[in-house]
Amino acid sequence: MAAFGLWPSPSWVPRVLSLDDHVSYQLLSWARLSITDVQLSNGMVVPSHTTAMVNMWNITHDSDVWKNPLEFKRERFMEAESGANVDVRGGDLRLAPFGAGRRVCPGKNLGLVIVMLWVAKLLQNFEWVQDEIHPVDLEEVLKLSCEMKNPLVVMAIQRNVPF
Numbered sequence: 001m002a003a004f005g006l007w008p009s010p011s012w013v014p015r016v017l018s019l020d021d022h023v024s025y026q027l028l029s030w031a032r033l034s035i036t037d038v039q040l041s042n043g044m045v046v047p048s049h050t051t052a053m054v055n056m057w058n059i060t061h062d063s064d065v066w067k068n069p070l071e072f073k074r075e076r077f078m079e080a081e082s083g084a085n086v087d088v089r090g091g092d093l094r095l096a097p098f099g100a101g102r103r104v105c106p107g108k109n110l111g112l113v114i115v116m117l118w119v120a121k122l123l124q125n126f127e128w129v130q131d132e133i134h135p136v137d138l139e140e141v142l143k144l145s146c147e148m149k150n151p152l153v154v155m156a157i158q159r160n161v162p163f
């Protein structure tokens, strides 16, 4: 299956998960079903009819790929700050929020512009002030997706511009 061949590091090679693997702590992202036996470069064979899931959490927290992966650091994506130039549309498996390959999300461009528009509108129309009692806490918890462990509490003060 093509998706296996694309994974660049042996530590990401899929394996059979057991209950001891604490799967709930790992974000298993998009899935693929092998339609034939697939021989991996490390000698493992993925049998036909295996559902394999990409462990996107592991990839995005791999220190071989990302410098200080546990740090919240927006500059890591800015070329001007010597950050990585990542194609999030599926062309770069270091970060593939929309999946990759022939089943990549067909709504990815719509998703990207809508999220950018929402964020821009929220910043344009409100000043965001953190709550002194509940300061911003970037600790994460993995549920269906990666969520804030402690929900964000902020004051949104309307700016003097039409929404």
Ligand code: HEM
Pocket: 029, 030, 031, 097, 098, 099, 100, 101, 102, 103, 104, 105, 106, 107, 108, 110, 111, 112, 115
């Ligand atoms: C930020 C927004 C979005 C994210 C993060 C996202 C993420 C994803 C991911 C990870 C997949 C699985 C891809 C794969 O298996 O390789 C997917 C599939 C899909 N997405 Fe999205 N998506 C988003 C927005 C949208 C929008 C706006 C639409 C439609 C208007 C959409 C429609 C679909 C469809 C139909 C599939 C299934 C594609 C297939 O299996 O062939 N998505 N999406």
